[in-house]
Amino acid sequence: MSGMGAPAPVDVEALVPTSETTFPRLLAQQAERTPDGVALQEKRYGIWQQMTWAEYHTRVRDFAHGLAALGVTAGEVVAVIGDNRPEWLITELAAQHLGACVVGVYPTSVGEEVAHVLNTGRVRVVVAEDQEQVDKVVELWDGLEQAESLVCYDPRGLEQYDHPYLRAFGDVEELGRVWGADRPGWLDGQRDSGVSSDVAVVCTTSGTTGMPKLAMLSHRNLVFMGRSLMAIDPLGARDRHVSVLPLAWIGEQMIAVACGLQAGFTTSFAEEASTARADLREIGPSVMFGPPRIWEDMVSGVQVRLGDAGWAKRESFDVAFGLGEKVADLEMRGEKPGAGLRVAAAAAEGLVLRRVREQLGLSRLRRCYTGGAPLGPDVFRFFHAIGVNLKQIYGQTEIGGIAVTHRDGDVLPNTVGLPTPGTELRISPGGQILLRSPAVFVGYYGDSLASELAVDPEGWLQTGDAGFLEDGSGHLVVIDRAKEVIQGPDGRHFSPAFIETKLKFSQYLEEAVVFGGAESSQITAMLVIDPQAVGSWAERHRVGYTTYTDLAQKPEVYELVAGQVKDANDQLPENLRVRRFVLSHKQLDPDDDEITRTRKVRRMVIVRHYQPIIEALQGDADSVTIRTRIAYQDGSSVERDVSLAIQSMADFVGDQPSPRGRPGRRSVGGR
Secondary structure (H helix, E strand, O other): OOOOOOHHHHHHHHHHHOOOHHHHHHHHHHHHHHOOOEEEEEEOOOOOEEEEEHHHHHHHHHHHHHHHHHHOOOOOOEEEOOOOOOOHHHHHHHHHOOOOOEEEEOOOOHHHHHHHHHHHHOOOOOEEEEEEEEEEHHHHHHHHOOOOOOEEEOOOOOOOOOOEEEEEEHHHHOOOOOHHHHOHHHHHHHHHOOOOOOOEEEEEEOOOOOOOEEEEEHHHHHHHHHHHHHHHOOOOOOOOEEOOOOOOOHHHHHHHHHHHHHHEEEEEOOOOHHHHHHHHHHHHHOOEOOOHHHHHHHHHHHHHHHHOHHHHHHHHHHHHHHHHHHHHHHHHOOOOOHHHHHHHHHHHHHHHHHHHHHHHHOOOEEEEEEEOOOHHHHHHHHHHOOOOOOOEEEEOHHHOOOOEOOOOOOOOOOOEEOOOOEEEEEEOOOEEEEEEEEOOOOOOOHHHHHHHHHOOOOOEEEEEEEEEOOOOOOOOOEEEHHOOOOEOOOOEEOOHHHHHHHHHHOOEEEEEEEEOOOOOOOOEEEEEEEEEHHHHHHHHOOOOOOHHHHHHHHHHHHHHHHHHHHHOOOOOOOOOEEEEEEEOOOOOOOOOOOEOOOOOHHHHHHHHHOOHHHHHOOOOOOEEEEEEEEEEEOOOOOEEEEEEEEEEEEHHOOOOOOOOOOOOHHHHHOO
């Protein structure tokens, strides 16, 4: 580790919580220590509404009494479905006061997926955000085996609903105040009887191979994970966090709950999903965690804006970005730039790079992380070049979300760093990543067999991911899911994700799914265009189109994307280059099971859904016709044939691609 001294020693034993450490106790401590400090704030009607730690504590207690009045007892699971709001966290902490726990359901989930989570968790009380989420649950109600009560925290539009099991969130709080008044001291006894080994949260797994499993995480798991992360990157009450990623996801639980309740910082909630980016800029968070899609979208946005900008602005960005890259390369290795470079970089920072960060809402970031899926080194380096201290993390729901991460001054873009304090890491003889720590989960709810298979008798979590330790640095390099590593045409094994992240660095591509194997003579890809970026490019180049499908099949768009594929191929070994590709007629949709709610590709589903396309790609046809269903806003749908062109890279003759290290240039003219 060049330029790095020995890391400060960490007392791992001190990170392990005692049996008395639970989230309800941490909340009570914050309310006693800083009662007037701002715990949560939510933007409503354009105004930030603040909730102090004392108010937060009181509302949690009222709702806990209300849940008790509805019959919730220790060991039960309460479900929450909806966008992030203070009521989400109030429900979570209230259930934990009773020795119960919560399971989050992604607000975009529908039908079978919602029923699967609620029935598997034997949920009796469901807390839903608004009319949209209530309607989902009402439609499923007769098929929900245990459900008794449905509570809504945004009752607008529900005035005419007369379902006997439906209640308003505020009414349950009022019920709790009355119920608790007759039982003074009862809730304190419930809270104090809780221990850190109790299940605190049930998080659904990503479900890349089928329906998600329900992973049970204890207070001990999550508190330890939070402490372990903050031993590397300290957080405090002055830090700010904007909660925009679903609280059903372990990544958001990791920051908003596991770190937030211990550090005591303010968590903010955007007004709407559509205003999240603007609200992010307004708050200017100091800590942030997001999956690759968040960071990739930001890079695409910058590239699109630069494509629309004038020559002078593009050149200014290019010069500033180049200086930022040089500084980042040194700082990631723990080295300091020389005096001349520092002066030039300071000018680039003041004139260009700070403004880019401000536009992205990242100007105050001190700690930020990415994980959950591979992030391409190009995207990773982009953020370091503009002055954002982005770090890779590696972990799974089953180990509290994080087990490995980068350290300041020891950042390698192609790795995910070193184990967090208290985490043991080893590679099995078969190349599988194995992890062990106090954060390893309790097990899968209602699935003892899967639980036994996930953790061996010695406590090692079987991640199912393939990886290796880099010589010299000791950093972990994650290859891919072990089941998805395939044998290439030359007999060597490769990760499709490695190629896909290279392709997705293009601002014009939203998704990429790579195919190939020992039985195939070539590597091919199905690519999904980004409608915003490609639509903007089409307008600049006067390419008319009607629908997404029409845009994707334009010859001009194929030429544009072929240039991007060539650019990616230039960064890949000869044996891993994409030889043929097709542009999908539609975006991948979680409702079609093609991607997970956290936007991981379900490769087996893609193979099943698009088999005719894959067969045509692996052959020598120049097009393929598929039957697809078109759905309209009025609920009607129609099936029709769609012909998709197949582009061979051997036939592509275009302009020389611009350097991939210069996102500004890559946006100019769609080169």
